[in-house]
Amino acid sequence: MYTRTLAALALSVGLVQASAAADVELTLSHWVPGTHPLQTLGMEPWAQSISDATDGRVKITIYPASQLGAAGDHYDMARDGIVDISFINPGYQPGRFPIMAAAELPFLFANAKGGVRGLTEWYKQYADEEMGDTYFCMAISHDPGTIHSKTPILVPKDVEGKAVRPANATEGRFVSLLGGTSVQVPVGEMREVLARGTADMTQSPWESLYIFGAADVVTHHLDMPFYASINVFTFNKAKLEGMEAQDRQVIEDHCTPEWAETMSSGWADAESAGRDKIAADSAHTLHKPNAEQLQLWKDAAAPLTEEWRAAVSAKGHDADAIYDSLIEHLKKYDSFAG
CATH class of the missing domain: 3.40.190.170 (Bacterial extracellular solute-binding protein, family 7)
Incomplete structure (x- = not known):
């Protein structure tokens, strides 16, 4: 009886330890202030949604304001496992991501919300070709600057x-x-x-x-x-692949064109309101x-x-195919300015 009780207790402890070991803490690093709408209206709700969908098994801790590294280093930080999730601006590294650079061309984007849905859906076709040493999650942007x-x-x-x-x-x-x-x-x-x-x-x-x-x-x-300033959320590949299948699926379900729009919406609205603020200020002149x-x-x-x-x-x-596909995806979501 005593032996059976010990065995049952050992099994129970083992299950608790296995459960605890399955919990995942992820670091998300970016380089804008922690008060930026991208964090308060985008990253924080996104991280909470992932936590909720995994019953708290996955927790994301956000490090703003270049605490963990300079803005231009963030892609390599995700690739090398210095952080688990990076917010990057591909345009900070000229020539490194030539396909994504198509989205940096002026006068393409009419708005951010539909634009990032089209952009994310478009780039998922090509991400493995130039960001394949990380897991591309989504592309986001502000309203045109x-x-x-x-x-x-x-x-x-x-x-x-x-x-x-x-x-x-x-x-x-x-x-x-x-x-x-x-x-x-x-x-x-x-x-x-x-x-x-x-x-x-x-x-x-x-x-x-x-x-x-x-x-x-x-x-x-x-x-x-x-112009639109294009930004990307990307994951360390090994970290993602090492997660339990059900939790990895939750991450993938939060890396969609729909989530790109959700992540960008608060930022887009805030930037648009900034124009009205400047227009109302007599110290400023709009031309x-x-x-x-x-x-x-x-x-x-x-x-x-x-x-x-x-x-x-x-x-x-095939530059023509890539460019035409981008325009097609922007038109699909009513976000092409041409």
């Missing part, structure tokens, strides 16, 4: 001779085509380069000027949807191009698409 300047800006010539902090490598190339100088730094360093005089202009969505403290430095704004001036911008941007096609073709990809 624009150029903000210390001096008036309305047409492409206004960029000539100016130093501009671009949103990504593609936009940096655009600055060069316009006769400006690109000052490529992450958004967290935006205010510093503007305040020091290293940059005369910056690309940014609207509310981010307040979030990153630059609204008092740049007071002239090009009032048009200009809205007319149809002729808008065409000048589009004509100036045209070489970027051809350069992108050449770069992708040089990697052995």
